[in-house]
Amino acid sequence: MDVGLLAQILINGVFLGGLYAIMALGLALVWGVLNIVNLAHGAFIMLGAYLSWYLYAGLGIDPFLGLPINAVVMFMVGYALQRGLLNLVVRAPMFNTLLITFGLEVVLTYLAQLAFSADFRTINPPYAGNSIALGSLVLPQARLMAFGVAVVLTVAMWAFLLRTKLGRAIRATAQNLVAARLYGVEPRHLYATTFGIGIGLAGAAGGLYGTVSQINPYIGATLTAKCFAISIIGGLDNPLGVLLGGLVLGVIESLAVLYIGATFADVASFSVLVLVLIVRPRGLLGKAA
């Protein structure tokens, strides 16, 4: 076996995993805290990608520099949606939350087609196709940057949840709502903030996705499925787990293409999912049940 090729495939997998991780971060957060499996998560990534596209194509704002704009705009969208719509199902049975977020994903997707048309788009800053050569290895620049953003955001999320008052309140609410309320946490605002952060992360992920892939209104559903798998593999308790889950998935998919065949990438990733559910049902970094 060609060692250079294997090393290249591993690098590809790690970069892909970083992108996966940042896409899944918001889904895992919302799932862990609000107990809502947000089936519209991929649709929000799609909206974020279009936002970046318009910022870049319309106003000339670099997609990486525009990420904070994405995050803030999508945070506001998420906050408002949670207060107005999703708060209705926070304590409802799982089925209701699935139904409402599925409906949301359908509505967002079709509104996106009306607003943006079915044209394929790409966010194509001059450096998007550049790469850095390391001997025989090639590091795609946009993916490297996306990977860096993913690591920074994951660690920032981790520190935020662990160290800040708001972050602790979010974790406390996830662990024990009654106790958190006794300590003065106002759940309505807190839930909306958490959902807003989740959607803000999806918005940022969309901007990154658009620089390495093509965008159309229908990319959401498959991305949601990926994020779902990563959240389960990584666990919901810890953003670092999500990063690990993304990396595991990225590397396994890349290796599966090399050794088994390209049609088996999804089979391999869902096999890992099943394996994790059997062996470590709370995720790779999750605490024992």
Place this chain on the structure above:
Amino acid sequence: MSNSRFSVAGAILAAAIVLGWSTAVSAADIVLGASVQLTGPSANTGRYYKDAYEFAIDKINEAGGVTVGGEKRKLALKLYDNQSDVNLSVRQYTQLVSKDKVDLLLGPFASNFALADSAVSEKYQIPMVQGGGASDQIFSRKFKYIFGTLAPASNYFGTTVKMLKELDPAPKSIALLYADDAFDVSVAEGTRPLLKDAGLSIAIDEKYSSNASDFNSLLSQIKSNGTDVVLMAGHETEILNFVRQAKSLAVAPKLYSFTVGVPSEDFRKALGADAEYAFGMAAWLPSADLKDRWFGDAAAFAKDYKAKFGYDPDYHAASGVADVEALAQAIENAGDTDPAKVRDALANLKLDSLYGPLAFGENGQIDLPQIVIQVQGDAIAPIYGAKGFVGKPKYPMPAWNAR
């Protein structure tokens, strides 16, 4: 009466218009039924068929319509949106023939749809002329009521392989990549023997999942193998990702060619300068030599089409127009709208159209040679046709950092 009730009624009306329920149909009209992808993942190409069908029907009606037994009759279209869902499209075709009682059928886009939907036309014995499905599977079942105006999928790369043998420096090894659906599998199955006969070795032969968005592993293998030529049969979304990722991994084979995307304006818009050098194929180019009864010629058609819809027609649109024209001419030849008579007229049809000479083979499929094309600058250049080179190929493709 509150305003909200009006707005609800308005919304329902709007939905009805969108879904085509309100298509005006007068008693004497000959109704053609179709279900195409107006929404969902295939909407990007599906809409070409809607535009093409409507454009052709309007044009034929402007010219007075179709002469049936000495009487002029207009054509009408009954169109549903199948939301890119095969199962829904089968139900809609069933509804078109059983409930809406349309006279004749036009097809959906894409082979897997045509494959499923042609079972309906066969069962109810209503001829379907479809220009969206090229897979050989559609025509290998001895169905009598399905006619296709796309060239056979198995031969999509036929002209390309011929060209490969005449290129200098001669390419040696080939990577064949294809998606796991009816059309692309047919392309791959047809291409393998062509490559073998041409003495070219297949270094990589890989099927991938239709929704794949990451090609980094495959690209790294192509680079590591030093493969000269990549032939890829897939969907436009995958091909866009493939090209972008090839650039970011600095993978530049001597030549790559794609079954779809390259002829469409959308492809060049999405990729910008990176679309350059991409090879593809088209069974149709808007040439003034292709004379047409209703549109004058193909060049005039392309001009009118662009003026009306704001984008250049590619072979999908021309194929869709050819479907309507084939039905119109067959009705006139049969002198009747009876499905069985129209079916026989279709089988014997000989019509020079803007799409090329329309004549269906024994299996119902047309046979048109593909023309190899390449993106050069911001236009499509014809490179290689049935009689050899018709343009100068930009070959081999330079490295990405040398452009």
